[in-house]
Amino acid sequence: MITVGINGYGTIGKRVADAVAQQPDMELAGVAKTRPNFEAEAAVRNGYPLFAAIEDRMPLFEEAGIDLAGSVTELVEKSDVVVDACPSGVAAQNKSMYEEYDTPALYQGGEDADLVDVSFNARGNYSAAAGASHVRVVSCNTTGLSRLLAPLQEQYGVEKARITLVRRGGDPGQTSRGPINDILPNPVTLPSHHGPDVNTIFPDLAIDTLGMKVPATLMHTHSVNVTLESTPTAEEVRDRFAEESRLFLIPERLAIDGAGKLKEFAHDAGRPRGDIWENCLWEESISMEGNDLYLFQAIHQESDVVPENIDAIRAVTEQADARESISTTNESLGIGL
Amino acid sequence: MITVGINGYGTIGKRVADAVAQQPDMELAGVAKTRPNFEAEAAVRNGYPLFAAIEDRMPLFEEAGIDLAGSVTELVEKSDVVVDACPSGVAAQNKSMYEEYDTPALYQGGEDADLVDVSFNARGNYSAAAGASHVRVVSCNTTGLSRLLAPLQEQYGVEKARITLVRRGGDPGQTSRGPINDILPNPVTLPSHHGPDVNTIFPDLAIDTLGMKVPATLMHTHSVNVTLESTPTAEEVRDRFAEESRLFLIPERLAIDGAGKLKEFAHDAGRPRGDIWENCLWEESISMEGNDLYLFQAIHQESDVVPENIDAIRAVTEQADARESISTTNESLGIGL
Structure with missing residues (x-):
């Protein structure tokens, strides 16, 4: 099982979290969020361990009556791969944290291509991400x-x-x-x-x-x-x-x-x-x-990168080749209208 | 002076009427309208002779207190050229009326190219319209x-x-x-x-x-x-x-x-x-x-064909070559932002 953490639980993060939870070969270690807003509440309702993305803000979650599983560094430490779905620009600031814990990280398409070792699309260049530490899943x-x-x-x-x-x-x-x-x-x-x-x-x-x-x-x-x-x-x-x-x-x-x-x-x-x-x-x-x-x-700007993030998790951890991964992702999500 | 009638006083017709009134070599014989709506009132306020586009409806204008100069056939008869700016499809029904009075007619881009002798753009093919009876000014x-x-x-x-x-x-x-x-x-x-x-x-x-x-x-x-x-x-x-x-x-x-x-x-x-x-x-x-x-x-869909209609009037009546006409139209309207 690949243990996956999601840092950032907005438009992309919440969808990737749901998709990870549906994979037969993945386990969701939890999700990190900066604020106790409606999405944080939804994460808890879904039974996803919730981590504070900014340590100083942990009391805000307590005040809102939302139980935390810890802070984001703990999430990074226990994950085999982190999917960073923070707003554009924030991910670049997180890079050193992932390096500190030696956890491979996936970033979203809003980040600069120079931030990472390789930009990724499952159909285009799956194998290029094998063993990489920093991978960018290109934009929608x-x-x-x-x-x-x-x-x-x-x-x-x-x-x-x-x-x-x-x-x-x-x-x-x-x-x-x-x-x-x-x-x-x-x-x-x-x-x-x-x-x-x-x-x-x-x-x-x-x-x-x-x-x-x-x-x-x-x-x-x-x-x-x-x-x-x-x-x-x-x-x-x-x-x-x-x-x-x-x-x-x-x-x-x-x-x-x-x-x-x-x-x-x-x-x-x-x-x-x-x-x-x-x-x-x-x-x-x-x-x-x-x-x-x-x-x-x-x-669909909110969701077409979701299966790509799932495939990128398998690509960096070298747990499947492109054909196997795409097939598993498609089947678990129900892709094919 | 070229005497110009406008049949149809909507988006295009009212603009062409104003432009005709500004030309040094043209005289506006009047405009024809189907209904006594706000645009008919505006025509009268502008001092444009107003004709009923449908003879049966003349009483409607009287009831609305709008003075008519006559019906559309009278307008066609007294015009050297008619600009038909009726809704798409209606112009085709008007063609026989223009032929009956032997008045050259300009149609708008919504009409079928087959309706006319030549399609027209001042910059593209001005001279092709010389002496034509039915000319279509292409769409915006x-x-x-x-x-x-x-x-x-x-x-x-x-x-x-x-x-x-x-x-x-x-x-x-x-x-x-x-x-x-x-x-x-x-x-x-x-x-x-x-x-x-x-x-x-x-x-x-x-x-x-x-x-x-x-x-x-x-x-x-x-x-x-x-x-x-x-x-x-x-x-x-x-x-x-x-x-x-x-x-x-x-x-x-x-x-x-x-x-x-x-x-x-x-x-x-x-x-x-x-x-x-x-x-x-x-x-x-x-x-x-x-x-x-x-x-x-x-x-600008409402107005870029207006100078083209003006040039087409000169082209069919052979009153100026392309360079002269475009120059006169531009100067009179104030084209050149």
């Missing part, structure tokens, strides 16, 4: 692009990828984000960070990315163009994508026109929190014009 | 793309254009439109109608377009990629664009991040209704990667 968008580009590169060769990422302004719980009633080039300058971030997984891939922000909170949506080195038919590309376990091809008959219906579909399917771990590709959008492939895909 | 997005692609094709050659159009869901006054809180591939299938529509202006241009809809009402925003046949620097392309009178390059120092601030800027500049007749290109976004040009541009 980079994960979505890596899953899509890996089979294309292997099967057809990629001459150049050009992606416009139309990004949700914030998550449903991020009440202070914008924009309202606007479409913002963001960043205005090129490239957006996504292209270079994909290159942390596929160093030699030619990719240009443009980012925009709009008043939506449910999912990101990518307008994808990939100039291939060969000219398969659209149907052949669709069939190739259908073999990938983390690409969900939305059939036309479902009449799903956007993220709202996708989330509704996920809720109806009994998914926890309506999470969608897979890339969602509109099947009818998959088109070939000469050697130019086009398609639309939606990416 | 196609106008924006044509203005951008014309100088690129002339100066550098276009190998292929790939555009993602992130479209506002509706105009500010269209209270029954969506989406709310979503990003919709729209249409899901490729291409969107914009690419083929650009080909009505530039028949041989290779262009693929993808459309999306988002919860915004102010302007459309395009993520543009054009693979050029040569490799100018980004600065050279910027300088070339700066020579175009209907391309506004947003300087970085203005700190304009989206359509909200663009509209605010237009209002502060005293523009009627905050209209923005020019394409708005973010200067910092103009980038070259190899021979791939990238940029973002915003398009």
Whole structure:
């Protein structure tokens, strides 16, 4: 059994904790949280040992009537791997603590690639993380692009990828984000960070990315163009994508026109929190014009990295190869809409 | 003087009427409206002769206390050119009336290209409309793309254009439109109608377009990629664009991040209704990667076709060549932010 600690119990941390608890080969040592808010209460209700992420704040939890199992250093000490899901920038400050206890750590995509030994995507470069001490699971968008580009590169060769990422302004719980009633080039300058971030997984891939922000909170949506080195038919590309376990091809008959219906579909399917771990590709959008492939895909920013974190835990501890790990993760979570 | 009648006094019609009234070589014969709503009242307040677009409804105007100058057939008869700005589809029903009175007619971009002799963009194909009886001024997005692609094709050659159009869901006054809180591939299938529509202006241009809809009402925003046949620097392309009178390059120092601030800027500049007749290109976004040009541009859906309608009036009546007409239109309206 791999003993896993989660430092940070917000959007990503709570989902990874639930996923760890469902794995046949993992044990959740506990979760660490800075404040006794609604998420801390939920952790206790779930029966997860709760640790104070900041030692000085332990009395705040006591005052709120929330029982602590200890402070974060104790959690790190007893874990074989720590998943750091703290807000961007905080993780960098935690790195020395993980080194002190000689505990391998996973960081999230908001951290700088320079912080770690290797950036990780299960489909893209699983084996690169073997035995590493500091691994970054790339962001939701980079994960979505890596899953899509890996089979294309292997099967057809990629001459150049050009992606416009139309990004949700914030998550449903991020009440202070914008924009309202606007479409913002963001960043205005090129490239957006996504292209270079994909290159942390596929160093030699030619990719240009443009980012925009709009008043939506449910999912990101990518307008994808990939100039291939060969000219398969659209149907052949669709069939190739259908073999990938983390690409969900939305059939036309479902009449799903956007993220709202996708989330509704996920809720109806009994998914926890309506999470969608897979890339969602509109099947009818998959088109070939000469050697130019086009398609639309939606990416659930809150959850598509969850299975990737689980796979990264096995990759750093060398407990399974890519195929075994992805299969175990998929089966335990119920991936495959 | 060219005597101009406007059939349809909504979003486009009222703007074209105002613009006609400002031209030194045109006279507004009047405007026709189906209903005595707030826009009909505004026409009368502006001193524009008001005609009933549907003869049976003339009593409704009387009941509302709005004086009519007659019915639409009288307007058509006394006009040298009619600008039809009726809702999409209605114009097709009006065509036989214009033919009956032998009055050349301009239609808007929502109509089918097959309805007319020629589709029109002042920068793209002005002279093609000379002496034509039925001319379609292409839509806001196609106008924006044509203005951008014309100088690129002339100066550098276009190998292929790939555009993602992130479209506002509706105009500010269209209270029954969506989406709310979503990003919709729209249409899901490729291409969107914009690419083929650009080909009505530039028949041989290779262009693929993808459309999306988002919860915004102010302007459309395009993520543009054009693979050029040569490799100018980004600065050279910027300088070339700066020579175009209907391309506004947003300087970085203005700190304009989206359509909200663009509209605010237009209002502060005293523009009627905050209209923005020019394409708005973010200067910092103009980038070259190899021979791939990238940029973002915003398009004001309610007004960028207004100067094009004015130029089309001169084109069909053969009263000026492209250079003269564009110059007169620009000067009279105050184009050039």
